[in-house]
Amino acid sequence: METKFIDLHIHPAMKPLGKSFNSKPGRNNPDKNRVDSIWHYDAATFLDKALNITTTLTKFRQSDFTSLAKGGAEIVFVSLCGLEKGFVMTKLGTGLKGDIIGNLVTGLSKKRIDHVQRMTDYFSDLEMEYDFYKQLDGHKVKIDGMWHRYKIVSSYNEIEENQNPEIRTIFVIFTIEGTHVFNAGLQMMGKTADPNEILTNIDKVKGWDDRIFFTGLTHHFYNEMVGHAQSLGGIVCKIINQSEGMDSGFNELGWKVLRKLLDNTNGKRILPDLKHMSVKARNEYYRFLDEEHPGEVIPLIVSHGAVNGFRSPTEKVEDDLFNYGKFQPTDINFFDDEIVRIGKSGGLFGIQFDERRLASEMELKKTGPSLARRKMLFYKSKLVWNQIQHIAEVLNKHDQFAWGIQCIGTDYDGMVNPLNGFWGAEEMPIFDSYLEKHAYNFLASSQSDNLKDYNKTTASDIVERFMRTNALNFLKKNF
Template sequence: MNSNNYIDFHCHPSLKPFGKSFRKTPVGQNSADRRRNSSIWRYDPPSVFDKALNYLSGLTKFSQSNFTALTLGGVDTVCVSLYPLEKWFIRNKMKNELILDLASNFALGIGAKRIDHIQEMQDYFADLLLQYDFYRQLDGKVFRVGGNRVRYKLVRSYDEILELREQADSSRIRTIAVIISIEGLHVLNTGLRKEPVEAEVLQNIRAIKNWEYRPFFITVAHHFWNDLCGHAPSLTGVITKYADQGEGLDTGFTPLGWKVLERMLDNDKGRRILPDIKHMSVRARQEYYEFLERPEWKGKNIPLIISHGACNGLRSASDPVQAHPLTAAPLNPVTINFYDEEIIRLARSGGIIGLQLDERRIASKDTLKHTKKSLYRHKIMHYRSGLLWNQVRHIITVLDAEGLFAWDCMALGSDFDGIIDSLNGFWTAEELPFLADFLERHAFNYMKEAVFKVPENRIGADEIVQRIFSTNGHEFLSKNFI
């Protein structure tokens, strides 16, 4: 079984199986039996009903990034996101407890026992430790997929990834390198709508930095107020009627938030953790950029990372107009997405943006409404992959206009299993090779007539796709995951 050497900077393989593990005691057991719902290797491709439900409602009941699907999709390195679900998804405005439980379980697909646990959550950090242990339980265990021997291995540095690749030639075991990341600093036990205990919060970030498999990056904000950093509006559809994001929305960093941020970036003993700026409010992002310009941080070579994001097509928060109307028009002009000014800043920092595959994020409602429909799978794939290409096309336009090489800052950050409405036709990680193929078609057609200010931006369509799905990610990791 050949690997495509793909890298996914953001997905949630454990979200559903970890949730299902709460059916038995002790909880948090990652089953070595691939047939079990609580196994991170359980293969769960979508049925026709699953696809229809996703198409009509945006709900994803099937597993998108289990390790069998990642293997079949050619992913060889993955940044897995530890994410204790915020209780305010489940403890919300819906009054009837039975309906609340049923609705939450149906929408999230994590099991009724897990729903009960989250509703009563008083310690996000303890839940984080359970999720971390969930990955460690099957670390290195060999399974068979398609007649081939496969496993995943947690890694601490890019050098360890290279060692795994060298070992694969002799061992004949296909290995997926797993990099730990975290989504949301509420994991430090904040955001519980009570005053956080500073000593506890700082002790928790110190403990995380001392893990054997230290997170490479942590998403600072997420869906709800975490007492540390303001968040951007992120929820859409019917859930907005029940889950209130209002507290802390669009605010900046708190004094405690600054203390946590500085401890993350402290590179004592080479144990820096990069802040992932996805989900941060516009104000918080601007405060962070200004922070990096301070004399004590300016020379630290801290790259910006957006593990799973999209462009909004607007010039900047202070001047929210379309500087490049042709490429900006199809995009979703919301503040959780990133302004042209931020993409330029990211590229200049040596940073990376993992392009997410959530239709609701990467395209405007009008674009989705007018995207062509078809009953033929290959046509669906062509039309829906075009939504992702629109993001790529805008980034190249913005960076080329700025006189920058544009093809070294884009990667893949699917957000599979992260409660997303994925591109129709590309349901799981198993379909990533198809996405690469269709994206290459769009790139080839674009390059036939494209005119560039920077001559180096004229590269082959195959290289464009290789960079987005693999090369850029490997180069970013080689420089920063050390």
Template sequence: MDTFVDVHCHPYSKPFGQGQPQGRQSQDKRNKTSIWHHDPPTLGDKLVNMVLSLTRFRQTDFTASGRGNVRVIVNSLYPLERSFCRNKLGTGLPADLPVNFVTAFGNNYINRVQAITSSDAYFTELCEQYAFMREMDGKVVLLSGGQKARYVLTKNYEDLEALVRNAGSPDVITLAVMLSIEGAHAFSCGIDNGSVPATILENIATVKQWAHRPLFITFAHHFYNELCGHAESLTGALKQALDQHEGLDTGFTPLGEAVVRALLSTENGPRILIDIKHMSEQSRKHYFNLLDTEFSDQDIPIIVSHGCVRGNDTNRNQYHDHPINFSDTEILRVARSGGLFGVQLDERRIGSERALKHARGHIHRKDILFSWAELVWSQLRHIAEVLDKENLFAWGTICLGTDYDGIVNPINGYWTHREFPELEAYLMMHAHKYMRNNPPITNGFNQLHEGEIVARFMGGNAIDFFRKYYR
């Protein structure tokens, strides 16, 4: 069995939220503040998810990850934005209840975020989340059946390689955990336009000196951060309750450009790469222009850590054609930069209503797994065909970036990391059928065996990327 990699998920989020106000991680896996606390979805959880699109169970608790053979995890730290908890119902109990019901973070955490008065609180929390992850770094826990397991925070690719090489040890299951950040508001900006540029730059330099520095940052997120515009990201009840309009679909600010320069610089510490997910289309174009003008002589890959495609004029009715997803031009841009495109396993992003309707309605588990894996395969296929048409390697950019435990609506059947072996198996079926049926892949170097295609997606491409850039 291959080693699986998830380049964007939030395993710390529910235990950290449940652990407030202490913010400590328990060494007892039965405690909800443990990242190993196993909370698989019940039948009721699945029904609530399918009817209300709510995911209250844990998708990436490390017990599920270990059992699903997910051995490399990019844990995305995210100080929850104040605007997520200050909704149109105010900040009292009537406002707390729906936010907690959607996120399962706990009322103590929600109240903490509602009380934020300064963007400095974001950086404070970022450091607390890092400390939370360090508490159980390398410590062995005992899973059911007597299996020993641990997670280890990595500092560079050499760390990662050594852990992956020994991850299959029968004695101790080891998960290699890397860090990323979601939202540059984490460096102390985004509250009432009151950011202090010197403080932001100082905080960036501090993070670059962490023992386990983040490899990349998702620069924008749900709300305006004073740095760049964001794409609309909320749907359903959250869209009705929360206001994303400030900064929506706008471009970069001068402060945002300065922050990008500080992140990409190697003079203030190791480079932190930029993930363009959640940026507005205008901001993405602006960032590409910065790369073309100020960084044209440098090897800087473009990352989409958790995204989906928009499709084109020939197949747009199969995909979710929305600015938060990515155009063919942007896909080519990622590939030509040597970047990564992590496919997000979120029902709201992965297909058009027509495609989702086709996937729904199955009763037998094997039919559910087959039909929803087809939506994932459709993402891979589209990216491959776009790249092949431009005589580029078709299968080297794609990877998994689930966004699990990031308030997503997972595709049916693949509820948690535990189901990754099934995802691999069913993707293999779709890839086999595609490659044996005269696909519109014209370049011989793209005519790969289905096993290699799926192995690249499930982990190989991400490992290759880390080998080059995680130094």
């Protein structure tokens, strides 16, 4: 059984592109039985699941297009991200020991890691990943007796025009994660960002045949433009250093890049994605919009995020009595005042399926791991529901529609620690059914008593909005 869904943030090319370096670097193999094909199916085995539960490592594939097809994907926002050197040039060095750790964490090949360690041009890597998707655009693959394809689109009209009842189509929308891809953040290679080169590369991307809908302004490491939030923790922090530039704001180059991205000449605007920006940078961006675009509502996007439950960065108070202490209290996660801004802008909030972001350590201990499958599925899906409910209650409190911005932003294949039981895109139909249980329980309880009349609806409507309708409505209006 499938369930139609839209995912705001996935990385289907991460692993097959990495594996292509073992044979023909950058080739997307049309044979889905080959590991260097974006259609290659490598779902989690029992041992994979056990390894993930005990170590959080995710070496299996989560968003290959076969898994997406089996799960019912309708539209996916694929993230071109350019693997940052900080992941493969660690405190363990760049030799075999460092390579083994890097390969273990990312599920890539040693040759791909060697390539990233040596390269001095992030932009060429971006072009390679873009071309990787282009190679099999429209290519037909038979799955479970039915023909499937993916189709890259640059507008909502193209989605409507390319519907084909004989071939099940997954529509692909391009996004970018981190403006380092325009060739910045290469300090460890002795290079300083060249503003003219970076702005020229943005123009090149805007001139591509396929539209980039939005881009994250930063990722895990300093890109000489915009400060990032701390995103790594635990033992990884002892191996990988992301302290440079962390928690800083925009610099002069960052402002130039932002203005270039938002330039809407010929309808070529690329919207910023708030994820990974430091709190300082996010607040600077909000002020920028108020001051430089006062008469224009530019939608705010979180492609793959979570809430922290706090009122604001200056008022770290939790108003959510039902979910008190359940969220991860870090500032890479979003504050209630930001949720209000996103709602007012007509934006989207993609909720990521990463246990490390969704819940506090106390809440994670309460929800597993469990050997009872139904119990595990119930409690792990509840972590996502807590996010949906919190966003709804914040918007309801501020006289906004409560259920209109939440959507899926799994970050599958982006080195996440997935929710146990919901290992990849193929499990979306199961997730859908469990989510509806939580929505029903909420509406039937006293927790929903404070909902304003226009926010009272059905469990099925809430789930349908989260799974696809909110993102679809956003595309109709903005894409």
